[in-house]
Amino acid sequence: MKKASNMMIAQSGGPSMVINASMVGAVMTVRKFFGKKIGKIYGARHGIAGILGRDYIDLRKVPEKKMWDISRTPSSALGSCRLKPTADDCRRIFQEFKRLGVGYFFYIGGNDSADAARIVGEEAEKEGYPLVVYHIPKTIDNDLRSCDHTPGYGSAARFVATAIMGDDLDNRALGGVKIDVIMGRDAGFLTAASALARRRPDDGPHLIYFPEIPFSPDKFARDVKAAVKKFGRCVVAVSEGIRDANGESIGAKFAGGEKDSHGNVQMSGTGALGDYLAKIVKEKAGVKRVRADTFGYLQRSFPGIASETDLTEAAMAGSTAVIAALAAAAGNSATPTKGTIGIVRKKAKKYKVDYVALPAEAAAKYTRSLPKEFIAKNGHDVTPAFLEYARPLVGELPFCETL
Amino acid sequence: MKKASNMMIAQSGGPSMVINASMVGAVMTVRKFFGKKIGKIYGARHGIAGILGRDYIDLRKVPEKKMWDISRTPSSALGSCRLKPTADDCRRIFQEFKRLGVGYFFYIGGNDSADAARIVGEEAEKEGYPLVVYHIPKTIDNDLRSCDHTPGYGSAARFVATAIMGDDLDNRALGGVKIDVIMGRDAGFLTAASALARRRPDDGPHLIYFPEIPFSPDKFARDVKAAVKKFGRCVVAVSEGIRDANGESIGAKFAGGEKDSHGNVQMSGTGALGDYLAKIVKEKAGVKRVRADTFGYLQRSFPGIASETDLTEAAMAGSTAVIAALAAAAGNSATPTKGTIGIVRKKAKKYKVDYVALPAEAAAKYTRSLPKEFIAKNGHDVTPAFLEYARPLVGELPFCETL
Numbered sequence: 001m002k003k004a005s006n007m008m009i010a011q012s013g014g015p016s017m018v019i020n021a022s023m024v025g026a027v028m029t030v031r032k033f034f035g036k037k038i039g040k041i042y043g044a045r046h047g048i049a050g051i052l053g054r055d056y057i058d059l060r061k062v063p064e065k066k067m068w069d070i071s072r073t074p075s076s077a078l079g080s081c082r083l084k085p086t087a088d089d090c091r092r093i094f095q096e097f098k099r100l101g102v103g104y105f106f107y108i109g110g111n112d113s114a115d116a117a118r119i120v121g122e123e124a125e126k127e128g129y130p131l132v133v134y135h136i137p138k139t140i141d142n143d144l145r146s147c148d149h150t151p152g153y154g155s156a157a158r159f160v161a162t163a164i165m166g167d168d169l170d171n172r173a174l175g176g177v178k179i180d181v182i183m184g185r186d187a188g189f190l191t192a193a194s195a196l197a198r199r200r201p202d203d204g205p206h207l208i209y210f211p212e213i214p215f216s217p218d219k220f221a222r223d224v225k226a227a228v229k230k231f232g233r234c235v236v237a238v239s240e241g242i243r244d245a246n247g248e249s250i251g252a253k254f255a256g257g258e259k260d261s262h263g264n265v266q267m268s269g270t271g272a273l274g275d276y277l278a279k280i281v282k283e284k285a286g287v288k289r290v291r292a293d294t295f296g297y298l299q300r301s302f303p304g305i306a307s308e309t310d311l312t313e314a315a316m317a318g319s320t321a322v323i324a325a326l327a328a329a330a331g332n333s334a335t336p337t338k339g340t341i342g343i344v345r346k347k348a349k350k351y352k353v354d355y356v357a358l359p360a361e362a363a364a365k366y367t368r369s370l371p372k373e374f375i376a377k378n379g380h381d382v383t384p385a386f387l388e389y390a391r392p393l394v395g396e397l398p399f400c401e402t403l
Numbered sequence: 404m405k406k407a408s409n410m411m412i413a414q415s416g417g418p419s420m421v422i423n424a425s426m427v428g429a430v431m432t433v434r435k436f437f438g439k440k441i442g443k444i445y446g447a448r449h450g451i452a453g454i455l456g457r458d459y460i461d462l463r464k465v466p467e468k469k470m471w472d473i474s475r476t477p478s479s480a481l482g483s484c485r486l487k488p489t490a491d492d493c494r495r496i497f498q499e500f501k502r503l504g505v506g507y508f509f510y511i512g513g514n515d516s517a518d519a520a521r522i523v524g525e526e527a528e529k530e531g532y533p534l535v536v537y538h539i540p541k542t543i544d545n546d547l548r549s550c551d552h553t554p555g556y557g558s559a560a561r562f563v564a565t566a567i568m569g570d571d572l573d574n575r576a577l578g579g580v581k582i583d584v585i586m587g588r589d590a591g592f593l594t595a596a597s598a599l600a601r602r603r604p605d606d607g608p609h610l611i612y613f614p615e616i617p618f619s620p621d622k623f624a625r626d627v628k629a630a631v632k633k634f635g636r637c638v639v640a641v642s643e644g645i646r647d648a649n650g651e652s653i654g655a656k657f658a659g660g661e662k663d664s665h666g667n668v669q670m671s672g673t674g675a676l677g678d679y680l681a682k683i684v685k686e687k688a689g690v691k692r693v694r695a696d697t698f699g700y701l702q703r704s705f706p707g708i709a710s711e712t713d714l715t716e717a718a719m720a721g722s723t724a725v726i727a728a729l730a731a732a733a734g735n736s737a738t739p740t741k742g743t744i745g746i747v748r749k750k751a752k753k754y755k756v757d758y759v760a761l762p763a764e765a766a767a768k769y770t771r772s773l774p775k776e777f778i779a780k781n782g783h784d785v786t787p788a789f790l791e792y793a794r795p796l797v798g799e800l801p802f803c804e805t806l
Contacts, residue, residue: 015576043806046576057806069804075572077806082577166704169478173418173449174485178700270681271674271697278673294674296696297581301569304708304801398707401472403446403460403480 006040006101009059011076011138012047012083012109012116016152017159017306018314019138022108023078024071025318026136027059037326042100047081047107048116051093071315074301080109084261085116090123097131104132104325108318110139110150112262114340114363121338121360132329134321135340135363138314140300142189143367146358148345151317154310154393156183156299157193160237161397163295165197168204168235169400176289177224177281179236180205181251181274183299185264186241188212188370190299193390194237195382196397204235211241212369213379215250220277221284223380228287240273240294250276270294307395309351316355317341324357336360351392409443409504412462414479414541415450415486415512415519419555420562420709421717422541425511426481427474428721429539430462440729441507450484450510451519454496474718477704483512487664488519493526500534507535507728511721513542513553515665517743517766524741524763535732537724538743538766541717543703545592546770549761551748554720557713557796559586559702560596563640564800566698568600571607571638572803579692580627580684582639583608584654584677586702588667589644591615591773593702596793597640598785603805607638614644615772616782618653623680624687626783631690643676643697653679673697710798712754719758720744727760739763754795 009026011019023043030038041059044050057078062070070077085093097105107117114135121133137144140156160182171178182191188210195208206227209215227234240251252265254272274292281290321341328335340363346352374386412429414422426446433441444462447453460481465473473480488496500508510520517538524536540547543559563585574581585594591613598611609630612618630637643654655668657675677695684693724744731738743766749755777789 011576015573062806066804069802070806073572073803073805074569076576077572077804080576162706163701166477166706167700169476169480169706170418170700170704173414173479173483270678270695272678275673275675291700292673293699293701294697295701297570297573297694298566298696298698298701301573303565303569303572303803399472400476400706401469401480402476403465403473 005038005103006042007038007104007106008042008044008051008097008102009106010044010047010050011078011080012107012113013080013138014110014140014300015075015080016138016140016300017074017155017302018151018310019108020073020077021071021311021314022136022138022151022318024067025315026106026322028067029319029322031060034322034326038104042102043078046079048083048085048089048093049081050079051096052089054096072306072311074303074306082112082261083116084112085119087123090120091127093120094124094127094129097129103130103329106134106136106321108136108138110141111144111363111365111367114360115365118338118360118364132325132337133360134325135360136317136321137341137343137363140190141184141187143187144363145366145368146340146362147343148353149343149393151310151314153189154307155305156190157196157390158307158394159299159302159305160190160193160295161196161394162305164194164205164235164237165397165400168197171204171233171235172402174289175233176291177228177234177236177287179238179274179277179281179292181238181240181292181294183295184211184239184241186211186367186369188239191237191239192370192374192382192386193394195387196390196394200402202231205237206231206234207236207380208382209238209242209380210370210375211239211243212375214245215242216245217280218284221280224281224287225285238277307393309393309395313343313353317343320355408441408506409445410441410507410509411445411447411454411500411505412509413447413450413453414481414483415510415516416483416541417513417543417703418478418483419541419543419703420477420558420705421554421713422511423476423480424474424714424717425539425541425554425721427470428718429509429725431470432722432725434463437725437729442504445503445505446481449482451486451488451492451496452484453482454499455492457499475709475714477706477709485515485664486519487515488522490526493523494530496523497527497530497532500532506533506732509537509539509724511539511541513544514547514766514768514770517763518768521741521763521767535728535740536763537728538763539720539724540744540746540766543593544587544590546590547766548769548771549743549765550746551756552746552796554713554717556592557710558708559593560599560793561710561797562702562705562708563593563596563698564599564797565708567597567608567638567640568800568803571600574607574636574638575805577692578636579694580631580637580639580690582641582677582680582684582695584641584643584695584697586698587614587642587644589614589770589772591642594640594642595773595777595785595789596797598790599793599797599800605634608640609634609637610639610783611785612641612645612783613773613778614642614646615778617648618645619648620683621687624683627684627690628688631688641680710796712796712798716746716756720746723758
């Protein structure tokens with residue numbers, strides 16, 4: 001492993017506002033502190049696709065100032081992909097790694113990317129290619145099992161909470177029912193963050209629907225009717241991932257059935273679910289002014305709104321992955337050679353986290369749902385425990401006042 | 404007019420991020436400087452509807468700190484309405500004004516609100532009710548003829564430019580075609596602001612479609628195909644107000660046909676136009692990954708993102724309306740008793756504006772389109788003249804970097 005001391009880093013899956021902070025955290029940790037242990041730093045464009053297509057950037061040569069600017073820029077500066085590598089892909093990857101002298105591979109992304117990194121790691125062992133592989137966690141959905149919360153979530157949650165705060169003020173002014181569709185294929189964490197917008201007892205969102213609770217159009221219409229009766233208006237936050245009683249995704253029906261190689265169906269990038277829900281309210285709840293917005297990709301890529309806590313933690317996750325990889329390469333038996341970085345919240349009054357190296361499987365494939373203790377008994381709100389959990393991740397929100 | 408020295412202020416039409424700054428600008432100008440000339444300050448809730456329904460708030464009693472907080476809060480803190488007053492409504496309004504001793508009426512809103520204020524003013528003259536009426540300009544569409552630019556536009560334009568900047572980075576990462584539908588019923592100013600997001604030659608938006616240029620689905624598909632060929636991807640900014648060759652709104656077909664009392668058809672609050680455009684690209688341009696987002700109400704009500712220039716100008720427009728109204732009441736013949744505030748850009752190297760009192764008709768009813776000199780010859784881009792026009796209104800945008 002001594003000879004193959006170069007590293008490859010890449011980004012995968014949906015972008016986030018802080019995935020670049022993780023990349024820069026890893027790269028600058030090497031450039032600043034481990035310049036002798038790790039030689040060249042290759043950035044593959046568009047994830048594994050860039051390795052297969054030999055599309056790299058030399059991340060040692062990018063000026064430091066530019067790297068720090070990148071770290072605060074949303075989206076994936078190296079480009080992304082949604083690709084599950086086959087055994088054959090892996091063999092081509094190892095040929096390429098061998099050619100380039102790559103002994104360290106860092107892959108930043110969500111559970112599918114963690115799974116891709118796990119596959120690369122397993123195949124490397126099978127093929128006898130000496131490789132340290134680390135997955136660096138990222139997902140706005142916050143559904144990785146290996147983290148108390150995932151880098152990317154805090155900033156997306158900050159966007160959602162801020163947007164709902166403004167939208168609730170808009171709804172106060174003109175009345176009626178407003179439906180906002182929020183990202184989150186399987187987990188309701190991001191939709192739950194809409195509740196952080198509330199300051200006054202009559203602030204919206206007045207109803208919140210999660211993928212974790214089966215969605216009934218009739219109950220939805222009744223809930224809206226009751227909220228309109230109580231508040232004279234209603235703001236609804238609803239996850240794009242809501243499912244019917246059979247566990248079937250409601251939004252996926254409208255979204256054209258496009259699938260990536262991990263088997264995920266397209267959900268975002270269409271307003272059809274919102275329009276369907278608006279129709280239900282018009283027809284079944286008898287409300288006249290009904291509007292629906294789908295927050296869409298802005299949730300993960302809006303410049304200038306990232307949570308500072310999230311930015312710091314994303315950079316630290318990248319930095320820790322480098323340190324763990326070097327420890328593993330040096331023979332530290334407590335640190336896996338095929339790993340992922342976990343974020344652990346410390347039990348303390350003041351918010352504080354720790355970063356740990358976990359085996360690759362910890363983050364791969366399976367997702368985490370919004371826990372029961374975060375969902376209110378009525379099924380369409382969050383609990384105080386969720387608010388306590390999410391507030392430090394999002395940071396202070398803009399102050400808005402009403403008359 | 405001496406006896407009826409109280410004032411009524413209200414907000415109307417779609418909210419904006421700075422319409423509260425105009426309200427607070429007017430109210431605090433009275434409270435700070437004209438406390439003897441104007442007595443009570445009534446805020447009517449939900450515009451004219453609040454006068455007809457006797458729903459007021461005493462704006463002298465609201466603590467000063469709260470007023471300044473309101474001035475930086477998006478949406479209409481007094482509530483809004485979309486109501487065109489009839490002659491009968493006006494008679495009821497004057498009865499109410501008489502009862503309350505109201506001699507000054509300020510109405511903040513767009514061209515429909517200006518028209519409502521004009522009607523109230525005309526009816527007051529017919530009825531012989533002594534009233535000074537001032538419209539205070541607001542519209543994110545920027546389509547008032549009386550202003551170089553309208554308070555509300557700069558902040559909405561700032562949201563749009565920032566959102567497109569992030570969305571273009573997102574599209575860089577994952578490729579394909581991204582369509583963003585932007586507000587603007589009749590005028591393309593807000594959609595044009597998407598061009599402010601560009602910093603590099605290959606930055607999106609790569610195509611921009613305005614209500615002013617007839618939209619052809621076939622040409623659109625060809626444009627997208629050409630852009631994808633050139634850039635390997637494509638970000639499209641398209642106005643919700645695009646029309647076909649017959650001048651018929653394309654978006655209105657999908658939006659359920661809801662109309663307000665000014666005859667405006669609902670356009671926002673649905674994702675159908677975006678989905679329709681995505682379908683065209685998939686079918687006619689043969690692109691696989693196509694996504695569409697409709698920015699929706701966030702464009703006018705997102706907290707914490709308002710342009711500082713816009714906030715200042717909105718407050719100044721409100722303040723100037725009070726001063727003009729008092730001058731008119733004092734018999735200054737150069738100042739109309741039924742007026743609106745115009746914003747004039749001074750011919751100078753450094754951006755500077757002036758505020759003028761104009762007759763009510765100047766802002767009422769008719770709208771302004773994006774001038775020809777702001778639209779590129781190809782019909783789907785802006786000119787440098789537009790960028791020069793819009794930049795100072797929006798302020799400095801977040802800095803984003805690419806690899």
